[in-house]
Amino acid sequence: MVFACTCGVILGIGFCGNLLVFSLFAKYNTLRRNRLDLLLLSLTLADFLTLLLIPFTLHSAVSYTWPLGDTACKVYQFFLAFSLAASTYSLCAVSLTRAMIITNPYNPPTMDLVVLMFVLVWASAFFISLPLRIFATKERLNPGLDNFSFCLPTIQEHHYEVVLSQFMLYYFVPMLVIGFNYIRLACFLHKSPVMSVASTRNTRRASVMVFLAAGTFSVCWLPGYILELCVYMGLYHNGHSWEMFYFICTVLQYLHPCVNPVVYVLLSKRYRHSRGAWLFSCNQNKVQPQVVSITMETAK
Numbered sequence: 001m002v003f004a005c006t007c008g009v010i011l012g013i014g015f016c017g018n019l020l021v022f023s024l025f026a027k028y029n030t031l032r033r034n035r036l037d038l039l040l041l042s043l044t045l046a047d048f049l050t051l052l053l054i055p056f057t058l059h060s061a062v063s064y065t066w067p068l069g070d071t072a073c074k075v076y077q078f079f080l081a082f083s084l085a086a087s088t089y090s091l092c093a094v095s096l097t098r099a100m101i102i103t104n105p106y107n108p109p110t111m112d113l114v115v116l117m118f119v120l121v122w123a124s125a126f127f128i129s130l131p132l133r134i135f136a137t138k139e140r141l142n143p144g145l146d147n148f149s150f151c152l153p154t155i156q157e158h159h160y161e162v163v164l165s166q167f168m169l170y171y172f173v174p175m176l177v178i179g180f181n182y183i184r185l186a187c188f189l190h191k192s193p194v195m196s197v198a199s200t201r202n203t204r205r206a207s208v209m210v211f212l213a214a215g216t217f218s219v220c221w222l223p224g225y226i227l228e229l230c231v232y233m234g235l236y237h238n239g240h241s242w243e244m245f246y247f248i249c250t251v252l253q254y255l256h257p258c259v260n261p262v263v264y265v266l267l268s269k270r271y272r273h274s275r276g277a278w279l280f281s282c283n284q285n286k287v288q289p290q291v292v293s294i295t296m297e298t299a300k
Contacts (some may be wrong), residue, residue, distance in 0.1 A: 014258035015048075018044050021040075025037070035110075035114040039097055050083040064150075069138065074133065087260070093118070094213070097117070098185075227249045
């Protein structure tokens with residue numbers, strides 16, 4: 001119940017944050033036409049898809065059973081891996097685009113290139129996730145206990161290969177890309193000539209955003225991969241400490257879709273003005289004041 005309540009709170013916060021981001025994109029055309037914002041929209045879509053899958057996980061965790069059949073299990077596991085891959089690769093695309101814009105401001109990436117990156121992110125997520133979840137199956141905890149079943153990402157024979165592949169494709173390689181872009185930005189800031197105070201502040205703020213992205217991504221996902229490797233290396237044992245570690249790893253993974261809209265959008269200076277205007281427009285009086293020309297009245 002503690003796990004269910006914690007994930008329920010995360011689910012509510014995540015829905016509110018991502019829906020607010022969607023509302024900003026729907027209201028302001030300038031956000032939809034911006035190169036970087038298109039990739040942030042891709043990130044938000046992937047995180048929102050992940051949040052939609054959490055209720056199925058909560059039901060299985062509380063009732064100790066998968067409520068649907070084997071086909072639904074395969075579909076669920078595929079979309080879980082697909083949304084994770086799309087979110088991760090969107091982070092890579094965002095960090096790469098930011099690095100390109102900051103290091104070469106006079107020749108930024110074109111809109112066609114950003115659209116191509118958007119398509120490649122989702123296509124790569126689809127074709128990488130499909131083989132990793134092709135063996136997803138519904139299994140019973142014990143052959144004699146029909147009421148206790150779980151939806152596993154693969155059969156036991158291929159579990160270690162799937163975990164290792166997922167660690168490389170969903171964590172290690174993306175971290176290399178994000179880390180490379182952050183180091184590239186740091187070197188640029190160190191070697192760049194003296195800029196104006198406003199330009200320096202904006203550039204450093206963007207580099208801090210990339211650093212926060214790498215930090216939150218690492219903190220939220222690395223413990224879970226460490227736990228899975230410990231399980232399949234035989235180091236995991238039943239006990240309070242391991243169960244607490246499992247609880248923390250799972251909560252951190254579900255927390256990541258809630259952190260992304262805060263780090264990338266809601267804390268960004270560009271979006272603060274749009275968010276404030278949007279909130280103000282919801283409360284302001286729609287009656288326009290009537291302006292009277294004093295000059296004309298005096299002339300009469």
